[in-house]
Amino acid sequence: MNRKPIFAANWKMNKGASETEDFVKSFITKIQGLNLASEIVIAPPFVSLPKLAETLHSSGQNSQTIQIAAQNCSQFDAGAYTGEVSVMMLREFFVHYVILGHSERRSIFGETDEIINAKMLKAREANLKPIFCIGETLAEREGGQLEAVLRRQVTEGLKGLTEKDMAETVIAYEPVWAIGTGVTATSQQAQDAHAFVRSLVSELYGADTAARIRIQYGGSVKPGNAAELMACPDIDGALIGGAALEPQSFMEIIRNGLEN
Ligand code: PGA
DSSP: OOOOOEEEEEOOSOOOHHHHHHHHHHHHHHHTTOOOOSEEEEEOOGGGHHHHHHHHHHTTOOTTTEEEEESOOOSSOSSSOTTOOOHHHHHTTTEEEEEESOHHHHHTSOOOHHHHHHHHHHHHHTTOEEEEEEOOOHHHHHTTOHHHHHHHHHHHHTTTOOHHHHHTOEEEEOOGGGTTSSOOOOHHHHHHHHHHHHHHHHHHHOHHHHHHOEEEEESSOOTTTHHHHHTSTTOOEEEESGGGSSHHHHHHHHHHHTOO
16 A cells, blocks of 8 residues: 655644744755655644745645644634634635644643544544544553553544545554653554554454555654654654754655655
């Protein structure tokens, strides 16, 4: 199965509008002339989405080259939900992807599998493509809970999604202990978890959907480890935090990751 690799920059709470503009201009210069046969996605904070869309547009980038993601969305349509942003508002800024279920949303903001599932369904209603994040904590891994945790997150998070929805969904396996810590899962640990997640998708949606779905690895991905991770048969790209804040290292991750 030929799955198109997908590299996504998750900027988290970094880069306002002017830094977004600077990054994009520099990044576009760096990727020019490179044959990056992959999807590239940037997820800035909400307030930087308009500037990202505008800068990409004025640089002559069509939505094929660099796609825009939001880092979150509301599970509600509109109304008295202070501080929330709806999927329809995101659509106005040419957002195609939305990161959901990130471990920081789960652990710091109390998002449960149920809330994440409601957001997944809402995103699909608006035709947004979810980047659905899952992953275990160190205690869960050491306690032999890895598969049980992934099974619960996948089963609960994807409830109600159709096969058609799954064709537009990306899964990001991000072991919580590897996020922002500089500790990366070994490629064997990552491959094993990815293969397990793919088998879960197969149980739920059949072998065809499982063979097609892209599963990104996330957690301290850097230019130096991208090639080894991407060489694993079930790893189809990366979700990158810290190392995607600099245009040079984001470009190098994609370039090195595609080398093999
Ligand atoms: P990191 O973050 O690359 O800084 O570890 C990854 C993520 O949280 O998506």
